[in-house]
Amino acid sequence: MTDSQVESVLKAVRDAVPTLRKNGEEAERQRWIPQENIDLLEQAGVFRIATPARFGGLDLSLADQAKVLREVGRGCGSTGWLAMVWVSSAGLAALYPDEAQKEIFADPSVRISGGFTPTGTLTPTEGGYLLNGSWKFNSGCRGASWNITAAMVDKADGTQDEAVAIVPMSELTIADDWHTSAASGTGSSTSTAKDVFVPEHRVVSYEDAILNTTPGRTAEVTPGRAYGLFTYIMAECAAAYLGIARGAYELFLERIPGRGITYTSWDDQRQHPLTQIQTATAANKISAAEALLGEVIRMLQERADAGEQPTFEEKADVRGQTAYAVQLAKEAVEILYTASGATAIQRSVPIQRFFRDAEGFALHAILLPSTNLEVQGRVLLGLDPDTPFL
Missing domain, CATH: 1.10.540.10 (Acyl-CoA dehydrogenase/oxidase, N-terminal domain)
Structure with a gap:
């Protein structure tokens, strides 16, 4: 490229x-x-x-x-x-x-939805598995050709293992249950599988996915592109989120010229020291978040170029650092929205949607600072991370 x-x-x-x-x-x-x-x-x-x-x-x-x-x-x-x-x-x-x-990849522009919460089951059958279950918050399912579904594999001895199946989206049903105050346009509805046959080659164990050790591949992931499963996902999530924050900042700057402050003598909000401080604070939080994500990506690329997976400690750092970058960006959007005045609540004013989306996406389990900083903090203190999602 x-x-x-x-x-x-x-x-x-x-x-x-x-x-x-x-x-x-x-x-x-x-x-x-x-x-x-x-x-x-x-x-x-x-x-x-x-x-x-x-x-x-x-x-x-x-x-x-x-x-x-x-x-x-x-x-x-x-x-x-x-x-x-x-x-x-x-x-x-x-x-x-x-x-x-x-x-x-018969279509190079393939769109794939899915998630990693194992709320389904895979029951072994001849040539593969039968998939059953439902997956909530399935972002992108309405526009996807394929769907990744995490599930528990029922083993003959009565135990279970976690695996990830990929199935044509056409074989799942999609509920009309996405009615939200944020991320409304994602159509993240519940998808359901009922006795869907999944060939064996479309099921990968969680362990193989995390460690990049899937059998049956003559062509490995392109050199320099094996970033680690969850570290890759978290970096991409943070990138999209930081884009929302940058968009909110741009919308704020477009909106400010010519606005006064109601019930005061200020006829140009830009001249008020508080607005100046708010703008600078938000800009610096976004820049700091972008720099932190940049360091995460630099480390992941170094590991990928060397043909290595990130270390245990680095994976924990990625979880904490990407979540912290999101937190900084969220704080920036909150500052900008607060400084935007009452007219910003109108649906025709885009910044209110950026604000609601930022608040909503920040609640996603994979981005929560409390969860991710706990994992990072445990590892920094020499403790077990107490999670397989690294």
Whole structure:
């Protein structure tokens, strides 16, 4: 992938940002992003950025993927989150055996949804498994061709192991149950499988996925692209979130000129010292969050280039540092929204949607500072992390 190709994707996404912002109200009304948003990202090449080059993908580095996802998030929080889900899931699909990858990447711009909460079961049967279960908060399922489903595998001795199956989205049903105050456009409905047959080559154990040791692959993940399962996901989540914060900051700056402060003698809010302090504080929090994420990505790339997985301690640091970056960005958006005045509550004013999306996405279990800082803190103190999600 050349620098010019990366810039081509970035330019196309930047050009699409005004349209993504304009479509925000419609995305909320229909509880799913407009098709125009998907088409613009498709044309820009966004859905190919994590697809392996051997299947016609762009195979971007994590740093370049993060740049693209931040740009999408600048335009629309829901669209940015969906792009992150589809892109990161495509990256994870490269962990499956060759036979599955050929099926999945028959379309280099494949969109894959899914999650890692094992709320389903895989029962062994001839040639594979029967999948049953339901998965809530399945972001992107309405626009995906494939879906990653975490489940417990029932073993003959009565015990269970965790595994991740990938199935055509057409074989699952989608409930109309997404009615939310934030992330409304993600259409993150509940998906359900009932006795869906999954061939053996489309099921990977949690351990193999985490350690990048899946059997049945003659072509390993592209050199320099094996970032580790959860560290990769968390970096991509943080990138999309920081894009939302940057978008809120831009909207705030656009909104301020010419605004006075009601019931005061101030006819230009920019002249008020409090507004100046709020603006600088928010800008610095976002920049600090971006710098922290940049360090995370730099470390992950160093490990990937060396053909190594991040160390145990580094994985714990990634969890804590990405969550802390999100916390800083969330605080920045809160400052900007508070400084925006009462008229900002109107649905026609985009910053209120960026604020609600930032609040909502920050509640996602994978981004919660309390959970992630606990894991990092335990490891820093020489304790067991008390979680397999590293």
